[in-house]
Amino acid sequence: MTLATTLKDLPRVGEANDGRLFPLSRHHRTQLLILVGVVLIWELLATTIFAHRFVLPTPTSIAQTAWSDHFYGSDLLTTLSEASLGWIIGNGLGLLLAGFSLISPRLEKSLLSFGVLTYAVPTVAIGPILFIIQSPFAAKVTMSALSVFFVTLTAGLVGLRQSSKTAIEMVTAFGGSKFQVLQKVRIRASTPAVASGLCISAPAAILGAIIGDYFGGQSGLGVVMLQSQQQLAVARTWAIALVTTLVSGGAYTLTLYATKRFGAGTATTAEAGEAFLAPPSGGLRSIFIALARLIVGIIAGLIIWDLAIHASGLGGYFLKSPLAVYQYLFVGGGAAANRSEIISAFGITLMHAGTGWLLGTVVAISGAVVLVLFPTLSAAVMPFVLIIRSVPLVAMTPLLALLFGRGLIGITVIAGLVTLVPTLVTVADGLRQVPPSSIDLISAIGGSRFQVLMSVRRIYAIPSIFAAAKISMPGAMLGAVLAEWMVGSSGIGHAMAYDVIGSNFGNLWAAIAVIVSISLIAYFVVNAIETSLKRKLAIS
Amino acid sequence: MPRNPLSRGTSEINNDGASLGRVENELFTGLNTPLSRRSLFTNGGKLLGAVAIAGAIPEILAACGTASSAATATTAASLPQVALQLVYLENVQFAGSFFALDKGYYKAAGVDVTLLPGGPNIAPEPIVMSGKALVGITHTAEAVQAINNGANLKIIGAGFQKSPTCIASRASAPIHNPTEMIGKKIGISPSNQPIWESFLKANNMTASQMDVVTIGFDPTPLATGEVDAIMAFYTNEPIVLKLKGVDTYAFLLNDYNYPLMEDLYIANAADLADPVKRAQIVGIMTGESKGWSDVLANPDEAATLAVTKYGANLKLNPEQQKLDAEEQNAFVADADTKVHGLFWMTPENVSGTIKSLGFGNVTASPSMFTNEILQSIYKGGNQA
Numbered sequence: 060m061t062l063a064t065t066l067k068d069l070p071r072v073g074e075a076n077d078g079r080l081f082p083l084s085r086h087h088r089t090q091l092l093i094l095v096g097v098v099l100i101w102e103l104l105a106t107t108i109f110a111h112r113f114v115l116p117t118p119t120s121i122a123q124t125a126w127s128d129h130f131y132g133s134d135l136l137t138t139l140s141e142a143s144l145g146w147i148i149g150n151g152l153g154l155l156l157a158g159f160s161l162i163s164p165r166l167e168k169s170l171l172s173f174g175v176l177t178y179a180v181p182t183v184a185i186g187p188i189l190f191i192i193q194s195p196f197a198a199k200v201t202m203s204a205l206s207v208f209f210v211t212l213t214a215g216l217v218g219l220r221q222s223s224k225t226a227i228e229m230v231t232a233f234g235g236s237k238f239q240v241l242q243k244v245r246i247r248a249s250t251p252a253v254a255s256g257l258c259i260s261a262p263a264a265i266l267g268a269i270i271g272d273y274f275g276g277q278s279g280l281g282v283v284m285l286q287s288q289q290q291l292a293v294a295r296t297w298a299i300a301l302v303t304t305l306v307s308g309g310a311y312t313l314t315l316y317a318t319k320r321f322g323a324g325t326a327t328t329a330e331a332g333e334a335f336l337a338p339p340s341g342g343l344r345s346i347f348i349a350l351a352r353l354i355v356g357i358i359a360g361l362i363i364w365d366l367a368i369h370a371s372g373l374g375g376y377f378l379k380s381p382l383a384v385y386q387y388l389f390v391g392g393g394a395a396a397n398r399s400e401i402i403s404a405f406g407i408t409l410m411h412a413g414t415g416w417l418l419g420t421v422v423a424i425s426g427a428v429v430l431v432l433f434p435t436l437s438a439a440v441m442p443f444v445l446i447i448r449s450v451p452l453v454a455m456t457p458l459l460a461l462l463f464g465r466g467l468i469g470i471t472v473i474a475g476l477v478t479l480v481p482t483l484v485t486v487a488d489g490l491r492q493v494p495p496s497s498i499d500l501i502s503a504i505g506g507s508r509f510q511v512l513m514s515v516r517r518i519y520a521i522p523s524i525f526a527a528a529k530i531s532m533p534g535a536m537l538g539a540v541l542a543e544w545m546v547g548s549s550g551i552g553h554a555m556a557y558d559v560i561g562s563n564f565g566n567l568w569a570a571i572a573v574i575v576s577i578s579l580i581a582y583f584v585v586n587a588i589e590t591s592l593k594r595k596l597a598i599s
Numbered sequence: 600m601p602r603n604p605l606s607r608g609t610s611e612i613n614n615d616g617a618s619l620g621r622v623e624n625e626l627f628t629g630l631n632t633p634l635s636r637r638s639l640f641t642n643g644g645k646l647l648g649a650v651a652i653a654g655a656i657p658e659i660l661a662a663c664g665t666a667s668s669a670a671t672a673t674t675a676a677s678l679p680q681v682a683l684q685l686v687y688l689e690n691v692q693f694a695g696s697f698f699a700l701d702k703g704y705y706k707a708a709g710v711d712v713t714l715l716p717g718g719p720n721i722a723p724e725p726i727v728m729s730g731k732a733l734v735g736i737t738h739t740a741e742a743v744q745a746i747n748n749g750a751n752l753k754i755i756g757a758g759f760q761k762s763p764t765c766i767a768s769r770a771s772a773p774i775h776n777p778t779e780m781i782g783k784k785i786g787i788s789p790s791n792q793p794i795w796e797s798f799l800k801a802n803n804m805t806a807s808q809m810d811v812v813t814i815g816f817d818p819t820p821l822a823t824g825e826v827d828a829i830m831a832f833y834t835n836e837p838i839v840l841k842l843k844g845v846d847t848y849a850f851l852l853n854d855y856n857y858p859l860m861e862d863l864y865i866a867n868a869a870d871l872a873d874p875v876k877r878a879q880i881v882g883i884m885t886g887e888s889k890g891w892s893d894v895l896a897n898p899d900e901a902a903t904l905a906v907t908k909y910g911a912n913l914k915l916n917p918e919q920q921k922l923d924a925e926e927q928n929a930f931v932a933d934a935d936t937k938v939h940g941l942f943w944m945t946p947e948n949v950s951g952t953i954k955s956l957g958f959g960n961v962t963a964s965p966s967m968f969t970n971e972i973l974q975s976i977y978k979g980g981n982q983a
Contacts, residue, residue, distance in 0.1 A: 113817070113822065113823075128914055134912055137912075183720075187721060187722065187725075190721055191726055195716070273720055274718045274721045275685075275688060275716045275718030276718070278912030278913075282688065282716075282718075283912060283914055285688065286688055286690075286914065287914065289816075289817075289835075290916055290919060291817050291819065291843065376725065376728055376749045376751075377725040377728065377750075464815075546815070553789070557790075559721070560720075560722050560738075561740075561744045561745075562724050562741065562744050562747075562750060563744070563748060565748075
């Protein structure tokens with residue numbers, strides 16, 4: 060089902076869709092061949108090179124385990140109920156906040172900064188805190204809601220912005236009220252973006268719930284995964300990962316299908332990064348304004364943080380106020396040691412994330428170029444890429460750790476994979492966004508596909524690389540932190556896991572503050588570069 | 600029969616089910632009538648009152664000596680609801696708690712207990728401090744670090760009299776003691792690094808005397824021969840390996856200058872000073888003690904309970920759980936617990952634990968440990 064319905068995304072790859080749900084074409088045969096080939100090679104590898112290494116089980120043994128474990132039905136049910144509740148709450152809040160931008164368009168940028176703030180907070184870091192103040196079920200729902208909030212908020216903001224000025228003017232000219240403008244134009248125009256936000260957030264909600272399972276629980280896909288890892292039940296670990304992948308893909312596909320049913324075609328380029336392709340304006344002044352907004356956002360965040368802690372009425376042993384974090388890092392005799400501990404751990408994380416991001420981006424850009432140069436290959440491969448996109452990181456991490464180890468290589472591969480898929484999709488889209496007329500022109504004067512790429516497509520792809528970077532850089536960071544936390548032996552993710560266990564909550568809160576600050580700064584810098592680049596492009 | 604004259608709800612109840620039905624009826628009619636703000640408030644008030652009064656039950660029960668679980672089970676509706684935070688997922692490591700739930704030992708002791716499962720990334724200490732759980736089971740160094748970091752906790756008992764941490768080697772090439780490790784390749788997972796360093800210090804050894812390799816938390820490297828020995832949990836990795844066809848030999852750190860109690864019970868010191876909360880803590884520990892007596896007598900049934908009931912969704916391996924249950928009994932009961940009762944912390948064990956923790960620069964003091972709860976359970980005897 061996943062494969063078949065994801066094929067509906069193919070038109071964006073430039074292929075005709077004749078409207079049937081399962082159009083049987085040459086591409087499908089190719090895809091089927093690839094799938095069968097992969098499974099056969101896997102079986103072969105597992106029975107030869109990887110035999111008796113407790114790392115790579117055969118596809119047949121994975122299938123057998125999944126079958127005899129009843130496909131983890133009850134765990135699945137738990138995870139899905141947590142995820143769907145989180146999905147509803149997170150999306151509801153995201154859309155509600157996006158709606159505020161209707162009241163005052165000026166709010167929009169501030170709302171975005173707030174969204175980025177929530178996106179930059181690693182779920183694994185606030186997980187332990189949620190588990191202290193909430194029931195395990197509620198904590199998992201919250202983590203799930205947090206994982207989708209940002210995606211839908213940005214999708215909603217972009218969507219509401221997308222309505223064309225002429226349409227609004229037309230409705231107003233014919234005597235339409237503000238409400239009618241909203242109803243007839245803006246909401247209608249926003250549906251594609253919102254729909255794709257809802258689709259992307261379906262697997263994200265599942266991911267959030269499963270990360271919550273790693274803090275404990277009686278049932279859930281993450282809980283049973285944790286247990287099987289500890290018992291060295293390798294086939295089961297793979298089986299659970301596979302079930303998780305299928306369910307995530309299924310959730311994505313189902314949401315896609317449902318939104319289409321309701322008449323909302325998803326926007327083709329609604330990766331969350333697209334939200335930031337704001338029209339360039341201003342120059343140096345706009346950078347200052349953005350900086351001011353960032354600072355206001357941070358101050359608002361600090362105030363909310365402080366108020367929440369006072370409101371909770373819980374003692375200062377595990378809840379640390381902004382002031383306490385400041386003192387931990389900058390006041391008193393131990394502050395220097397505290398700082399250097401966090402900086403050295405963070406340095407390792409930056410190396411993991413940076414190497415992973417660089418590798419992921421290089422592979423993604425080369426991949427996108429190849430896909431655009433060879434549309435046939437693209438049609439055959441793209442569905443698999445889209446499937447990989449919906450594989451929850453948390454399901455992949457234990458498998459990658461088994462295959463690549465728990466050191467630098469393993470963590471880097473994970474951070475790289477987080478980067479790879481969104482960048483590939485976004486850059487491939489960017490390369491294709493060339494007006495057909497310019498391609499025709501070059502072809503007419505005898506230019507090859509390669510020349511089209513070098514002369515025109517390259518220019519159009521540059522903004523998309525930066526758009527992707529804005530999402531994939533924090534993504535690589537979160538991926539590295541998550542991997543360090545789950546399977547690593549160093550870095551800030553690992554340090555945070557031990558802070559919780561060793562009741563070193565001062566360090567935990569300081570680490571969260573540092574991660575969020577660095578992510579925000581990185582975001583701001585990339586945003587500024589992108590804006591100035593786009594301005595240059597627009598001028599030239 | 601224990602009758603609580605303070606509570607209307609409980610005094611009405613006899614040992615028969617009919618009266619339970621009556622209470623249920625009362626509860627449900629209360630719920631079925633349309634809820635106005637006022638009725639919600641008064642019903643809520645009643646419940647709160649019942650909960651507060653029920654706090655007095657354990658003391659009455661304790662005064663009566665042993666209580667019939669059938670009688671008290673019917674009073675469940677008015678028992679105080681409390682939680683016990685586990686340090687890991689619900690496997691046979693917590694079999695005593697499963698028996699206590701299954702056989703009604705907690706309820707007989709006057710508390711309605713919910714088990715909160717833990718995980719590798721959760722710390723029981725803040726959960727106990729926040730009041731979400733009344734008692735927690737946790738690791739030794741972690742409990743002491745929490746206290747040192749400002750948590751007002753007391754250690755009120757030890758689930759394991761000695762730590763199951765061991766050095767496991769292949770049975771075909773056994774390493775019998777610390778000195779035999781010299782010149783060998785030893786695999787240590789990052790989480791075991793602190794205890795490994797402390798252990799070497801305790802035995803006047805240094806890491807340079809052997810080839811220390813960082814490994815993950817699974818025992819694969821020992822199975823594949825990548826390393827000669829790993830630091831492991833006696834009740835875990837050796838059993839996992841045995842079931843995979845790899846026989847191992849293991850020696851305990853506890854037997855070589857590193858005595859350490861494990862799976863400690865912790866409670867908020869403020870709760871210990873509060874008569875109502877204290878009675879509830881006594882209730883939980885009474886249930887634990889009875890439950891673990893059952894585990895000692897019947898490890899197979901303990902494993903079955905973990906696999907089929909409490910850890911049913913975890914896909915536990917029945918064989919592994921059974922072996923685990925058998926092995927772990929040696930850590931729960933020893934000569935000291937025969938004299939003083941389960942979980943008792945002798946001065947020797949406390950000072951040994953403090954000394955061992957000191958090798959890892961974790962500073963503990965005797966005042967962090969107290970047998971006062973166990974004292975009021977056993978009253979000089981050895982049975983709850």
